[in-house]
Each structure stands twice: as C-alpha cells, then as structure tokens.
Amino acid sequence: MSFDVGADAYARFMGRYADPLAVRFADFAGVTDGAGGRVLDVGCGTGVLTAELARRVGEGRVAGIDPSASFVDAARGRLPGVDIRRGVGEDLPWPDATFDAALAQLVVHFLSDPAAGLAEMARVTRPGGTVAACVWDYAGGRAPLDTFWSAVRDMDPGARDESGLAGARAGHLAELLRRAGLDGVEQGELTVDVRYRSFDEWWEPYTLGVGPAGDHVRTLDAAGREELRRRCAQRLPSGPFTVDAVAWAARGTVRGATAD
Incomplete structure (x- = not known):
C-alpha cells in the first residue's frame, strides 16, 4: 500500500484527523x-x-521512526531537535529500556506483524513504562473512510476494505498488547470531528494515492473514478458538513518494574 507519498498529500488526506487525534x-x-x-x-x-509529544516533553526527549523516506524527511524538517530515523516497527534500532513510553498512532494495523511490533515497543521501553496504540474503528463503521468504502462496496462487493486489519475491531488492539506481553492492559475510545466546506474538499484527498483507499482509486479507470465519486456524493451533503470518527485505543505496562 502507498505511504511513500509527499507529506502534503498525507496531510490533506489523513492529517486533519491525525492532528486532533494526537x-x-x-x-x-x-x-x-x-x-x-x-x-x-x-x-x-x-x-x-x-x-x-515534543510540545509536552521537549524535542530532545522524543524519538520517532517511519519506513517512508519522504515522511522521515518531512518530520526531520518539522522537528530538527527530535531523533527521527527511517525503519520499521518490528525492528527498532534502540537498546532495551531506552524510553519511558512508546506510542503508535494509526500504525499497528499496517505492520507486517502487529504483535511483534508491539513487543519491540515493549522491549525499548523501561519496566513499568507505557506502550500505547490506537487504530480507527473500521470494523464498527466509525472510521473517517467509512463513506468511501461503503461506496466502493456498492460498486464491487468483493472489494477489500480496512475492516479486517489488526486492531480495527472491538477488543482486538487490547488483545494484541496482551499477546505482546504487556500487563494491565486498558482500552478506550478516542473521538474526533473534522469539518469540510464542500464535498469536493472531502473527495480530492482520495485521488492523491495515499494508503489503501488511494491505492483503490488508482486501480480505477476514468469512468470508474467518476462513478465512485458520484456514489460518495450521494452519501454526503454538498455544503458544509462534519465527519465524526472514532479510534480504538489501548495501553499497557511493560513487565519487570520493581517495588519502591
């Protein structure tokens, strides 16, 4: 799937949800x-x-990692005081117990091995520290892309959407954290709302090739794209409207903390 796109494309597609979610x-x-x-x-x-995170604890106390070269370049330019590296979540380049907390926002469902990635996050987090992750509630029909995928399924009932991805259904993200060896796992819901001035403002980011939705649009010919656009427009107002989205969130504690 395509995340090796320009930072601006991602910002226009998912950034407006990711900002308040963060x-x-x-x-x-x-x-x-x-x-x-x-x-x-x-x-x-x-x-x-x-x-x-840098705003809360200071740039010098934050590190980040991502497999996309364009995203890493953008993050480094935005946050020059943060240690940002290119790599994957399943193989983190830091020693054991380096961090007090490790977070993954809208990432676990795209890892090749989600449990292994969460276990790696636990490895680089000190005993007693926190590992946390969040994923949109795709399976529950409360994700930002639900209107898009509903229209896709109308055109192609066999189309593969994101509802089957890791962590995207009730309880699964917490299950993955437990499988990764975290203690005291808790789950919650995080809700954001995004305002659009028009349908065209909502639709245009889907044409930028970002993620599974962008990949799907790229597979369509001109007529298919126009039909998908028409079906999406039937589901949304033409004027200003708000999209509400809910993400599952789960957190756990790294084992091995000693009593004071």
Whole structure:
C-alpha cells in the first residue's frame, strides 16, 4: 500500500484527523505536559503525534521512526531537535529500556506483524513504562473512510476494505498488547470531528494515492473514478458538513518494574 507519498498529500488526506487525534491519544497514553522522560513515536509519519509529544516533553526527549523516506524527511524538517530515523516497527534500532513510553498512532494495523511490533515497543521501553496504540474503528463503521468504502462496496462487493486489519475491531488492539506481553492492559475510545466546506474538499484527498483507499482509486479507470465519486456524493451533503470518527485505543505496562 502507498505511504511513500509527499507529506502534503498525507496531510490533506489523513492529517486533519491525525492532528486532533494526537492530542487525545497523548492524553490517553499519560504523556502529560512537563512530565519528562523519553518518548518514542513508532510510525511517526510526517510528525503529527511527534510534534505533540515534543510540545509536552521537549524535542530532545522524543524519538520517532517511519519506513517512508519522504515522511522521515518531512518530520526531520518539522522537528530538527527530535531523533527521527527511517525503519520499521518490528525492528527498532534502540537498546532495551531506552524510553519511558512508546506510542503508535494509526500504525499497528499496517505492520507486517502487529504483535511483534508491539513487543519491540515493549522491549525499548523501561519496566513499568507505557506502550500505547490506537487504530480507527473500521470494523464498527466509525472510521473517517467509512463513506468511501461503503461506496466502493456498492460498486464491487468483493472489494477489500480496512475492516479486517489488526486492531480495527472491538477488543482486538487490547488483545494484541496482551499477546505482546504487556500487563494491565486498558482500552478506550478516542473521538474526533473534522469539518469540510464542500464535498469536493472531502473527495480530492482520495485521488492523491495515499494508503489503501488511494491505492483503490488508482486501480480505477476514468469512468470508474467518476462513478465512485458520484456514489460518495450521494452519501454526503454538498455544503458544509462534519465527519465524526472514532479510534480504538489501548495501553499497557511493560513487565519487570520493581517495588519502591
């Protein structure tokens, strides 16, 4: 799937959801203003969550990693004081117990081995530290892309959407954290809402080739794209409207902490 696209394309597609989600997710993970400690952002992308973490604990206490070269370049330009590296979540280039918390926003469902990626996050987090992740509720029909995928299925009932991805259904993200060896796992919901001025403002980002949705649009010929656009337009108002989206979030504690 395509995430090796320009930072601007991602910002126009998912960034407007990721920005408010980052605030809620950092709160959920317990990364508070001035809390100190070192924090890792796994799958940092263009640096949306990274920037929020840096605002709370300082750039010098934050690190990030992402497989996309264009996203890494964008994040480094945005946050020159953050240690941002290119790599994958299943093989993190930091020693054991480097961080006090490791977070993954909208990433786990795209890992080749989600449980292994979460276990790696636990490895680089100190005993007693926090590992947290969030994924849109695709299976529950509350994700930002639900209107798009509903229209796709009308045209092609066999089309593969994102509802079957890891962490995208109730309880599965918490299950993955437990499988990765985390203790005290808790689950919650994070809700954001995004305002659009018009249907065209909503539709245009889907043509930029970002993620599974962008990949699907690329497979269509001109007539297919126009038909998909028409079906999406039937589901949404033409004038200003708001899209509400819900993400599953789960957090757990790394084993091995000693009592005071």
